[in-house]
Every structure is written in C-alpha cells, then in structure tokens.
Amino acid sequence: MQLKKYFTVLFISFLLPFLGNAQNLVHGKKLFETRCLVCHQADGGGVPNMNAPLDGSSNVVGNDIARLVRIVKGGYSEKVPLDGYYYNNVMTPNPDFKDQDIADVLSYIRTSWSNKASKITLAQVQAAKRKK
Numbered sequence: 129m130q131l132k133k134y135f136t137v138l139f140i141s142f143l144l145p146f147l148g149n150a151q152n153l154v155h156g157k158k159l160f161e162t163r164c165l166v167c168h169q170a171d172g173g174g175v176p177n178m179n180a181p182l183d184g185s186s187n188v189v190g191n192d193i194a195r196l197v198r199i200v201k202g203g204y205s206e207k208v209p210l211d212g213y214y215y216n217n218v219m220t221p222n223p224d225f226k227d228q229d230i231a232d233v234l235s236y237i238r239t240s241w242s243n244k245a246s247k248i249t250l251a252q253v254q255a256a257k258r259k260k
C-alpha cells in the first residue's frame with residue numbers, strides 16, 4: 129500500500145540522524161580508548177602535573193574549536209597554564225586522523241563525564257582548518 133510505504137520512508141529518515149549521531153559517539157569513544165586514554169585516563173581526569181584533564185576543562189567545552197582541532201591533529205606541549213595548572217608531559221600528534229575522526233573524538237570528549245558542550249561536526253572541523 130502506497131501510504132504504508134510513505135510512512136516507512138518518513139520514519140526511517142526521521143531516525144537516521146539519531147543513529148548517525150550515536151554512531152559518531154561510539155566511534156569517538158573507540159578512538160579515545162585507543163589513542164587518548166593512556167594519558168587522559170578513562171574518567172578524563174588526566175594525571176596531576178603530567179597530563180591535562182579533559183573532564184571539566186574550560187578549553188575542552190569552550191568555543192575555540194580551531195585550537196582543539198589543532199591539538200588533536202598536531203599534538204600539544206605549550207606548557208602554558210590550563211585552568212591554572214601546568215602539565216609537563218608531551219601530547220603526541222595524530223597525523224593519521226581524518227577530519228571525521230577529529231570531529232568524533234572531540235564530540236566524545238565534549239559530551240562525556242561532566243562535560244556538556246555541543247558536539248563537533250565534520251563541517252566545523254573543515255572550517256577550523258581553513259581558518260588557520
């Protein structure tokens with residue numbers, strides 16, 4: 129029946145964005161566990177004086193997306209205070225990360241633990257890269 133088909137298509141197109149979103153976070157979590165957890169820890173708490181925490185970091189939930197993209201891709205060891213504390217380990221770069229990987233891992237760290245910031249889209253990562 130025509131109408132049934134119509135509603136099926138409507139239902140699926142309504143669900144897809146949610147499924148896609150959930151998938152990105154699952155992928156982001158997987159990347160975090162394989163590439164970030166060793167330093168930033170499963171609870172995002174980092175290691176005092178060594179590895180910056182991601183949970184509760186004003187930068188991680190902040191609006192400077194270009195900086196976050198740069199850090200994930202290129203690594204980080206500026207040794208400037210982050211929320212008042214210094215961390216002396218060196219963050220390794222992730223040159224193999226595709227733009228979608230960066231979006232997914234940033235979405236994961238911005239929405240995990242106590243962090244409740246917006247997710248990051250592929251378009252935002254691409255725009256951030258064009259800016260620099």
Ligand code: HEC
Pocket residue numbers: 159160163164165166167168178179180181182185186187188196199200204205206207208210211214215216217218219220222233234237
């Ligand atoms: C080898 C350890 C290490 C790994 C692996 C690592 N980081 Fe880091 N990360 C650090 C350190 C150390 C700093 C702080 C460096 C400094 O202050 O100079 C940092 C800083 C950051 C910051 C900035 C935090 C702020 O408050 O400004 C972000 C964001 C970040 N890391 C995300 C990630 C993500 C995402 C991954 C995985 C893709 C990752 N890190 C993997 C050690 C690591």
